[in-house]
Each structure stands twice: as structure tokens, then as C-alpha cells.
Amino acid sequence: MSEETEETGEKWEFGCLAWCEFASRLGVSLIGGAGLELSRYNWGFSEEYLQTPQRLMDGRELAGYHLMVKDGVVSGGPDIPDTCLELPGFHVSVEWALIAHSSYLPFNTVGQRE
Numbered sequence: 001m002s003e004e005t006e007e008t009g010e011k012w013e014f015g016c017l018a019w020c021e022f023a024s025r026l027g028v029s030l031i032g033g034a035g036l037e038l039s040r041y042n043w044g045f046s047e048e049y050l051q052t053p054q055r056l057m058d059g060r061e062l063a064g065y066h067l068m069v070k071d072g073v074v075s076g077g078p079d080i081p082d083t084c085l086e087l088p089g090f091h092v093s094v095e096w097a098l099i100a101h102s103s104y105l106p107f108n109t110v111g112q113r114e
Helices: 017-032 096-107
Strands: 001-002 011-013 043-050 064-071 072-079 089-095
Touching: 011 017, 017 064, 017 096, 043 096, 089 096
Parallel strands: 043 089
Antiparallel strands: 001 011, 043 064, 064 072
8 A cells, every 4th residue: 555656756655654744745735835825724634543553653653644724834744743633623543444545545546447
């Protein structure tokens, strides 16, 4: 279950540190580059992956990432800080195995039938 980026061709397994870093960078880039007036928003998004296979933990205690807009500034990272969790928005903790496959499908269409 690996994700491949178009710009680099790199592949990572869902939930590993590199995948979470990429997902958060992409989210920050998309939100920040959308031309939105963010100063009126305080919003957080976080996904924590529970029971993530040890091979994907990369020395972390928690697998997941966050995005947030606070005081008009968009940020994110491969962690889930309390400052994000304190914001209204969407915060989920879900077992890795329940979403790893379904998260893979929208991003990996090579070889799939139309």
C-alpha cells in the first residue's frame, strides 16, 4: 500500500513518517495557495492512525498528521499537537488497517479499469 508522488516518483507506505510528512506539506501547500482569506478562520484537521504496524513507526509514538489554520496562518506536520486538537474542525483516530487500503485506492489508479 504505497503512495507515489507525481513530482518525485517516490513511494511510501501509508502512515509511515515520509507519507505523513508529504500529506501535511501537500495540505499546507493547497490551502495556502488557494488564495483564501484565512485571517477569520481557526480550524484544525488531524488523523491519528491507531495500531500502525511497527515497521511504519520510524521511532514515533504516534502515527498521523495535522493541518491547521490559526490566526490566519496555515501549518501542518507529521504529528498531532494539542494546539491543533483544541481547534474546531475534523479530528479522527482510526485503526490503520481500516483505512490503509481505502486511502490507497484514490491515489493509485495505474492498472485499474475505468
